[in-house]
Amino acid sequence: MAKLYFKFGAMGSSKTAQALMTKFNYEEKGKQVLLIKPSTDNRDDLTDNEGFVHTMVRSRIGLQAEAVAVDEQEDIRALFHRKLNHAPLDVLICDECQFLTETQVEQMKDLADLDDIPVLCFGLRADFQTKLFPGSKRLFEIADSITEIKSVCRCGRKATVNARFDDNGEIIVEGDQICIGGNDRYEGMCYKCYRELIRNRNH
């Protein structure tokens, strides 16, 4: 029986690289993979004749692949079946899965349970205020397999939260959960260092 997998980590934990390596591994075994990504940033987007929006998934170490962008209204299970009409598909991989809606996570669970398609989701656990993203929350609730992709804080402890910084390197604690097109920078950190930066802010 196929499973819904959630592989989560902090910023800089190579989630995207791992998503792309997983895609490569399946393809090496002759499996066809549909790679998708929630559309929060449409700089690379291009709509084809069938109405699918193509975008790029890029990892910091240089790996990249074309993906289908999905907006919040998209029914992911229906999208997968629409794609199946054009070509065989065996696996669904989603990068940046924290941006999915709860309903979309449920559609992916159905895809695994009812259609026997393995679904692998890669994304962040929490936002810059240490709160779960909606997609990640639902994945923690219903995924069949949950794995942490570990990375290290500047102090050497495990990074668990994602700090957001402004242009001056000052930590930001207020604002929208998703920052699109901003110049904000993120860093995966341990909670202790994150709290320390907030306490020492503007001193």
Ligand SMILES: [Zn+2]
């Ligand atoms: Zn730390």
